[in-house]
Amino acid sequence: MVETARKTGVALAIMFQRRLEPAFAKAIEIARSGRLGTIWRATMKVDLPTLIRRFGKRLLATHISDNDGSGDQHRTPGYGRIHWPPVMAALAEIGYAGPFNLEIPGARHPLMELRRLKGAHALTIARWLLSLAS
Numbered sequence: 001m002v003e004t005a006r007k008t009g010v011a012l013a014i015m016f017q018r019r020l021e022p023a024f025a026k027a028i029e030i031a032r033s034g035r036l037g038t039i040w041r042a043t044m045k046v047d048l049p050t051l052i053r054r055f056g057k058r059l060l061a062t063h064i065s066d067n068d069g070s071g072d073q074h075r076t077p078g079y080g081r082i083h084w085p086p087v088m089a090a091l092a093e094i095g096y097a098g099p100f101n102l103e104i105p106g107a108r109h110p111l112m113e114l115r116r117l118k119g120a121h122a123l124t125i126a127r128w129l130l131s132l133a134s
Helices: 002-008 021-029 048-058 086-094 111-131
Strands: 012-015 037-040 060-065 100-103
Touching: 048 060, 048 086, 086 100, 086 111
Parallel strands: 012 037, 037 060, 060 100
Antiparallel strands: none
């Protein structure tokens, strides 16, 4: 797959799920074509700033959400256990310029105004996070 991606100019991004598998990490580190990378998910149970620095140029996209440490809950950042300032500093340090995907569920409340307010709140938090990386 990596060879086909190289030939066609496509970058492959593989998303870590719950933990960083050693064999998978090794595969990314030895991919010589430069066309294999990762999507980083903020809910992984690892030292996120260290992980970001480790993969640096291989980080192709992010899924930004928070959690209480027990699983992938897609909470708005700040409503879980992730300490965001060091995470955003690490993204700035590696010069990350890829997608910053705020991966939180949409509002399901029947009142449209409450949905709008929830979305506006999430956008305010995303802007604050991005300000930490600039």
